Amino acid sequence: MPLVAIQPSYGNPIARRHWRDTLDQEVPFGSEEYAATLSGEQRDALLRIHPTESARFWGATSVQDKNMARLRMGDVVLFTGQNLVRGIGEVGLTFRNAEFADAMWTPDPDKGSWRNVYSLLSFRHTEIPYSEIWDLPSFNAGDNFMGLRVLEGDKADEILQGLGIGTVTEARRKLARDAEVANAIATGTRVVPVEGVHTSTAAYRRDEREIQVLRAEALLVNEYKATLTGVEVTRLRTPSGITDLHVTGPDGTEVIEAKSSGDHIHVRAALAQLLDYAPHSPLPADRLSALFPVRPAAKDITLLHRYGIDCLYRLTPHTFERIVAPDEARMYMRKIWAGVGIS
Template sequence: MSLVAIQPSYGNPAARRHWRDTIDQEVPFGSEEYAAALSGEQREALQRLHPTGSSRFWGATAVQDKNMARLSMGDVVLFTGQSLVRGIGEVGLTFKNSTFADMMWTPDPDKGSWHNVYSLLSFRHTEIPYSEIWDLPSFNAGDNFMGLRVLEGGKADEILQGLGIATVTETRRKLARDAEVASVIAQGTQVVPVEGVHTPTAAYRRDEREIQVQRAEALLVNEYKATLAGAEVTRLRTPSGITDLHVTGPDGTEVVEAKSSGEHTYVRAALAQLLDYAPHSPLPADRLGALFPVCPAEKSVALLHRYGVDCIYRSAPHVFERISAPDGARMYMRKVWADLT
C-alpha cells in the first residue's frame, strides 16, 4: 500500500527556486556533470527508471532523515504551498547524496544539504485547494500542512481515494496481476491468490510521466454540494472506502456517489459502491443517490431504480435534476441498505 507524503514546497523564495529548477523542468542526471556526482549504483538505477537520462527531483535535509527513510518507489507526494496542492508526484528512486543534491539546490544555511534525494516517476501540476483534503473524515479544517508529513494506512488511503489519485506503479501492478492470471488460466493451472504482485522493473516510458489525478468527479461533487443549502454535508469513511457525500437534511439522510460519466459501466460502479457504503451510515440512509454530469440512458436509470437508488444529473451549470426511484422500491431496499434483512 502506498504511503502519502505531504511536502511543503512553495511557501518561501528558496522553495520556489527549488520548484523552478527541479520540478518545472527535468534535471539531466545523465550529463557528464551530474553523472560524476552519482555512485555507479545510483546512475544505473536512475537510468533504468528514467531511460531518457533526465527526471524531476526533490530533496529534504537531515532533519527529515527518518521520514525520508520510509518512502520508496510508488509512494505519492503532494507538493503544497499557498493553500493549494500545487502538484502530485510519484516517488521513483530514493537515495542520499549531498554532492548531487548540492548541484541542484544550495544547502540551507542552518539545516545543511538537501541530501535526501528522490526522483519522480510521474508528476502532474494541480491546483487543488486544501479544503478538499479538509473535507475528508480524518482531516481538520484549517490545517495548513506545515512541515513534511508522511501518512500511511487509512489516512493515506483517504488522500488517494478522496483526490482520485492513481499511480503508474499501481496501474502496472494491476496489469501484471491480470497478465499473470490470464497466463495461468491459459495453461490450465490453478490461480494462486497472490496479493503483492511485484511491479515490473522495465523502464518507465515518457508517456507514463503524468500521474493520474481524476478531477472531474471532485468538481462535479463541489458544484452539487453548493446547491444543498440547509443540509449538513460531510464525507463518511467506511470500511469499504469514502463516500463522495453524506447528506443529512430536512428530507433525512442520503449517501451520494459521483461518477464522471453517465455511461452504463459508470452507473453500475456507482450502484455497487452505494450498496457497499449504505450499511455503514451512522443514521440509516433514507435515500441513495448516484450523481452524473449528464442524464444516463433509460436502461441505466432503470437499473438504479430497481435497487431504490435515485439518479441525480447536471442539466445545466449549477443546476441538477433528480429522477427519484419508485417509493416502493426505495422502501423495500432500505432494509437492505441498513443491513436489517
C-alpha cells in the same frame, strides 16, 4: 498501499526556486555535471527507471532523515504551497547523496544539504485547494500542512481516494496481475496469490509519466454541494471506502456517489458503491443517490430505480435534476441498505 507524503514546496522564495529548477523541468542526471556526483549503483538504478537520463527530483535535509527513509517507489507526494496542492508526484528512486543534491540545490544555511533525494516517476501540476483535503473524514479545516508529513493506512487511502489519484506503479501492478492470471489459466497452472505479484522494475516509458489525478468527480460534487442549504454535508469513511457526500437534514440521511460519466459502466459502479456504503451510515440511509454530469440512458435510470436509488444529473451549470426512484422500491430496499437481517 502507497504512503502519501505532504511536502511543503512553494511557500518561500527558496522552495519556489527549487520548484522551478527540478519540478518545472527535468534534470539531466546523465550529464557530466551530475553523473560525476552519483555512485555507480545510484546511476544504474536511475537509468533503469529513467532511461532518457533525465528526471524530476526533490529532496529534504537531514532533519527529515527518518521520514525520507520510509518512502519507496510508487509512494505519492503532494507538493503544497499557498493553500493549494500545486503538484502531485509518484516517487521513483530514493537515495541519500549530498554531493548530487548540492549540484541541484544550494544547501540551506542552517540545516545543510537537501541530501535525501528522490526522483519522480510521474508528475502533474494541479491547483487543488486544501479545502478538498479538509473535507475528508480524517482531516481538520484550517490545517495548512506545515512541515513534511508522511501518511499511511487509512489517512493515505483517504487522500488517494478523495483526490482521485491513480499511480503508474499501481496501474502496472494491475496489468501484471492480469497477465499472471491469464497466463496461469492458459497454461493450466495455479494462479499465484495477489501478494506474489511484484511491481515491474522495467524502464518507464515517457508516455507513462503523468500520474492520474481525476478531477471531474470532485468538481461535480463541489458544484452540487453548493446547491445544498439547511443540511449537514460531510464525507463518510466506511470500511468500503469514502462516500462522495453524506447529507443529513430535515428529510433524513442521504448517501451520494458521483461519477464522471453517465454511461453504463459508471452507472453500475455507482450502484455497487452505494449499496456497499449504505450499511455503514451512522443513521440508516433514507435515500441513496447517484450523481452524474449528464442524464444517463433510460435503461440505466431504470437499473438504479430497481434498487431504490435516485438519479441526480447536471441539467445546466449549477442546476441539477433529480429523477426519484419509486417509493415502493425505496421502501423495500431500505432494510437491505441498512443490512437488516443480513448476517
